[in-house]
Amino acid sequence: MVKTCVAVRCNNSNHDGVSLHKFPSNSALKKKWVDQVKRHRDKWEPTAYSELCSQHFEPSCFTADSILSQSLGLGKKRACLKPDAVPTLFHKPVCEKRKQKGDVCHQRSDLLLRNVNGVE
Numbered sequence: 001m002v003k004t005c006v007a008v009r010c011n012n013s014n015h016d017g018v019s020l021h022k023f024p025s026n027s028a029l030k031k032k033w034v035d036q037v038k039r040h041r042d043k044w045e046p047t048a049y050s051e052l053c054s055q056h057f058e059p060s061c062f063t064a065d066s067i068l069s070q071s072l073g074l075g076k077k078r079a080c081l082k083p084d085a086v087p088t089l090f091h092k093p094v095c096e097k098r099k100q101k102g103d104v105c106h107q108r109s110d111l112l113l114r115n116v117n118g119v120e
Helices: 027-038 064-071 094-101 104-116
Strands: 020-022 051-053
Touching: none
Parallel strands: none
Antiparallel strands: 020 051
């Protein structure tokens, strides 16, 4: 069964050499994870199967033994997150990047929104 990361614009799966991590059961920590994902997927809600890949966590979020095992090539030991780890590494959606630069893509999307909303 192929499992994929729920982060926006992330297509990593359990077949891509990354580790996938289920959302924590601790409600306060889970809320932090959900809030991070919702920064780019505002209406998204996690399911029991939602997972984030290891690429959304700083290296400091992983236990030292899992980092050491991977760096020494000692098999494919799953990267282990520290109990208080919070994902912080997310790509901005393409249009958000362009919006900051005042790109034509953003200008066109504003025009389309005005037309859809009946504003000329």
